[in-house]
Amino acid sequence: MISLLKNEPASFIVFYGTFIDTPVLGELRIRHKTSVGVCMSESEEKGSIRFIIEDSEDPLADALAYDSQLSESDVTVIDGLSMGEAGDGSSTFFFPGFIDTHIHASQYPNAGIFGNSTLLDWLETYTFPLESSLKDLEIANVVYSKVVDRTLANGTTTASYYTTIDPESTKLMGEICSARNQRALIGKVCMDTNSPDFYIESTEECLKSCENVINYLQKDLRDPKVQPVLTPRFAPTCSEDLMKKLGALSQKYGGLHIQTHLSENDNEIRWVEELFPECDTYADVYNKFNLLTEKTVLAHCVHISPKEAKLIKTRNCGISHCPVSNSSITSGECRVRWLLDQGINVGLGTDISGGFSCSILAIARQAHLVSRHLAMRETGTEEREHVKLSMEDVLYLATMGGAKALDMGDNLGTFDIGKQFDTQLIDIESQGSNVDIFQWQKISEVMNEKNKFQPPKISHNDLLAKWFFNGDDRNILKVWVGGKLSHSDW
Numbered sequence: 001m002i003s004l005l006k007n008e009p010a011s012f013i014v015f016y017g018t019f020i021d022t023p024v025l026g027e028l029r030i031r032h033k034t035s036v037g038v039c040m041s042e043s044e045e046k047g048s049i050r051f052i053i054e055d056s057e058d059p060l061a062d063a064l065a066y067d068s069q070l071s072e073s074d075v076t077v078i079d080g081l082s083m084g085e086a087g088d089g090s091s092t093f094f095f096p097g098f099i100d101t102h103i104h105a106s107q108y109p110n111a112g113i114f115g116n117s118t119l120l121d122w123l124e125t126y127t128f129p130l131e132s133s134l135k136d137l138e139i140a141n142v143v144y145s146k147v148v149d150r151t152l153a154n155g156t157t158t159a160s161y162y163t164t165i166d167p168e169s170t171k172l173m174g175e176i177c178s179a180r181n182q183r184a185l186i187g188k189v190c191m192d193t194n195s196p197d198f199y200i201e202s203t204e205e206c207l208k209s210c211e212n213v214i215n216y217l218q219k220d221l222r223d224p225k226v227q228p229v230l231t232p233r234f235a236p237t238c239s240e241d242l243m244k245k246l247g248a249l250s251q252k253y254g255g256l257h258i259q260t261h262l263s264e265n266d267n268e269i270r271w272v273e274e275l276f277p278e279c280d281t282y283a284d285v286y287n288k289f290n291l292l293t294e295k296t297v298l299a300h301c302v303h304i305s306p307k308e309a310k311l312i313k314t315r316n317c318g319i320s321h322c323p324v325s326n327s328s329i330t331s332g333e334c335r336v337r338w339l340l341d342q343g344i345n346v347g348l349g350t351d352i353s354g355g356f357s358c359s360i361l362a363i364a365r366q367a368h369l370v371s372r373h374l375a376m377r378e379t380g381t382e383e384r385e386h387v388k389l390s391m392e393d394v395l396y397l398a399t400m401g402g403a404k405a406l407d408m409g410d411n412l413g414t415f416d417i418g419k420q421f422d423t424q425l426i427d428i429e430s431q432g433s434n435v436d437i438f439q440w441q442k443i444s445e446v447m448n449e450k451n452k453f454q455p456p457k458i459s460h461n462d463l464l465a466k467w468f469f470n471g472d473d474r475n476i477l478k479v480w481v482g483g484k485l486s487h488s489d490w
């Protein structure tokens with residue numbers, strides 16, 4: 001297989017190997033010996049998939065046939081089959097980059113530190129003191145750089161980040177994502193009421209800071225991968241005036257992304273009822289201030305009513321399911337199948353540091369388990385089976401579901417022509433891998449028929465399940481965002 005290594009950046013890259021993705025909920029698409037051509041020249045098409053050819057023998061020829069203007073020296077071939085430890089291409093595959101639809105970058109130093117707290121005391125005890133300290137740009141630089149490196153190493157190619165109330169360190173986070181080549185929504189946290197004296201801003205200050213960050217990202221940084229997201233923390237810490245003005249700000253900039261929390265914890269919900277007695281439901285509070293749009297992602301939604309789910313569907317908002325956080329700070333179990341049945345777009349979120357893991361693969365496993373806990377409460381066999389999320393379902397949520405929840409489904413989430421090429425190269429048998437594949441489990445292995453004590457052979461899906469349940473960052477050889485290398489294990 002040809003693999004060209006040159007000093008100049010190639011204007012075209014062909015990625016070659018096995019491609020696995022989930023264009024439809026619950027279904028895996030597996031394409032073998034496939035060439036995926038990605039344009040890398042400065043143009044509207046930069047970083048996007050231009051062709052996909054299955055059962056190909058010659059990826060370089062595929063590129064030259066696609067565009068007769070290309071010469072051999074314009075094309076780099078990245079051969080995923082030759083990169084694995086197994087050496088025969090049987091253990092590697094390209095998988096879409098994970099999408100983290102809800103992560104507090106500023107809380108990363110607290111990952112794992114939550115004791116027995118629940119949401120409201122957790123915010124006061126652990127979270128607000130840490131977030132306020134990131135006003136120091138040196139601390140912010142260390143923390144934000146580490147979060148981006150760690151999430152990239154775990155295969156996250158797109159993340160919707162919360163920072164803190166501070167605009168300068170928020171702008172720094174935008175620079176860090178851009179420099180490290182991670183696709184990101186960057187949200188300066190907004191909170192002008194019911195917050196501690198050491199961590200609060202006035203309504204005017206907040207709006208000024210928001211515009212400062214939006215203008216910096218859109219006009220100065222000018223990296224299309226890094227976009228602003230309006231981030232009212234949650235209804236209790238935002239005045240009516242602030243929420244109203246944030247709704248208007250989104251419109252002023254042509255419909256900005258919006259993220260917030262909704263219906264995570266019982267005490268939080270009771271507090272919102274007290275604060276906004278005129279609103280019918282918690283979701284109605286955001287609706288009243290025009291904060292529910294197709295570009296809004298709502299974290300948690302653990303306890304929402306059918307009426308709220310209907311409103312979320314009508315407004316076409318996304319929901320970020322954060323099962324590790326919901327289990328850790330004992331918020332509850334989100335009824336994901338119930339949401340999906342209503343046609344609501346659901347993605348996954350780490351919710352660092354309500355959640356303790358940066359890995360969307362780990363979050364997907366937990367989503368799988370939480371759905372089983374919900375299933376065990378069902379009395380009917382059919383309903384019990386229905387409520388369970390399969391491996392295929394949660395891998396969809398981790399990729400295509402997340403893309404749709406962030407209103408980026410046309411551009412991200414699967415390997416399709418026109419989409420950005422955001423991917424991770426997985427090797428199930430990488431050096432130091434936590435996944436043990438026995439000799440007889442290798443797909444290419446021919447069994448010795450004479451041995452009567454033969455262990456069972458396994459299918460491609462079984463092999464994938466071994467990765468899904470036992471794999472981690474050690475199985476990620478490389479990560480590309482928009483066709484550009486963002487992380488490499490060597």
Ligand SMILES: Nc1nc2[nH]cnc2c(=O)[nH]1
Nearest residue numbers: 104233234261325351354
């Ligand atoms: N999980 C979580 N919920 C919140 N609700 C308001 N703020 C937060 C936060 O930082 N994390």
Ligand SMILES: [Zn+2]
Nearest residue numbers: 104261299351
């Ligand atoms: Zn959160």
